[in-house]
Amino acid sequence: MRLTFPNGEHAAVLVEHGQVGVGSAPGGGTSVAVPGLAPLHAVFASGRRGYWLTVPAGARVVLNARPVQRLAWLRPGDLVCLDTVQIRIESDTPPPAPGMARGPLQASPLRQGLRGLNGNWFGHCRPLSGGPLLLGSGSACDLRFDAPGVLDRHAVLEPIEGGGWLLRRLAGTGLLRVNGHALSEVELSAGDQIELGEQRLLLESPGLPPPARSERAAPPPSSSEPEAEPVPVPRDLGGIYLLIAAAAALAAALTAFFVYAPRG
CATH class of the missing domain: 2.60.200.20 (Tumour Suppressor Smad4)
Structure with a gap:
């Protein structure tokens, strides 16, 4: 997923697997700083299930002219407005030119x-x-x-x-x-x-999933479309912290047992 700013508030941002926070104050979950927004105004995420947007309480966010309260799924082509800042959602690469297959040919669906x-x-x-x-x-x-x-x-x-x-x-x-x-x-x-x-x-096309796009290199960026800059993606460290806490609790319990246990 690629975040572009039509009015030039920020360079384009490439969101790979993980999440990117957009707001006015760097840190505290914000990795893309744009003046005039809430400290953390919205979080864009990409994962195996697709793309989605989460909105903190009180932040004003509109998706395709409809307000978003907490969570919304995203698709390439969507226009997200954070107050007056517009963000366009783009696919990682443009659709292939006519005649270039996106994947294996599929039978025409009954309905389109x-x-x-x-x-x-x-x-x-x-x-x-x-x-x-x-x-x-x-x-x-x-x-x-x-x-x-x-x-x-x-x-x-x-x-x-x-x-x-x-x-x-x-x-x-x-x-x-x-x-x-x-x-x-x-x-x-x-x-x-x-x-x-x-x-x-x-x-x-009901009953027909979107075809997989062919694996091909993205075209070089033009002067009017600067290359998206990747941003650091925070990893979920919750599991590691729980493991460390459990190990510390076990060590404390063993220490108490050997120190305070009655001696025969």
Whole structure:
């Protein structure tokens, strides 16, 4: 998971297995310091079960325009707001270019659809069939969105051979992101999060897990996208401390037995 700051408050941060605290005061669980936040404003974590966000009591955190009270699961493409500081969640590497397999080919699922994650589309799912499908805010579009930043003819979904969809940006100035990465054309897979302007969508394929992405080196960072800096990840030392405490208690008990036990 990669944390990027669209407004430049901090360099991009790579979160590997473990957790990273974001706040205004270094130390005390905060490893990424950003002025203007609570001392520890939020904790981003990555593990075998995925990505998640924990929020201390009283901290103001919004995920995709919805407030978070304690805990929220994250996916690449999410936008997290810590007060006025925006943090975009990106996948470790961009989706592969069209024609580059993400993994073993899979049969086309019986159903595929786009589910809205915000705005008027929130909670609604539109089944995908036929095609090509025009996406935008215009009246001639097959899928219409009224969110800010969505252009009249923003993008097109084109079916590809063997199942699946190719998403292609039409308007030169329109924003298109997949899993947090700005792209002009991408072959979609189940679980991908799409951004058209401020509209967020999730490609769903019930019964089909997201395919494993192919193991390949990440492209070199461009001048406009600096390389993410890894941060130290705190380890869980609770087990070690318990073992030390148990050993100390056992040593004290043995000492008391041999010193104070009655002698025959």
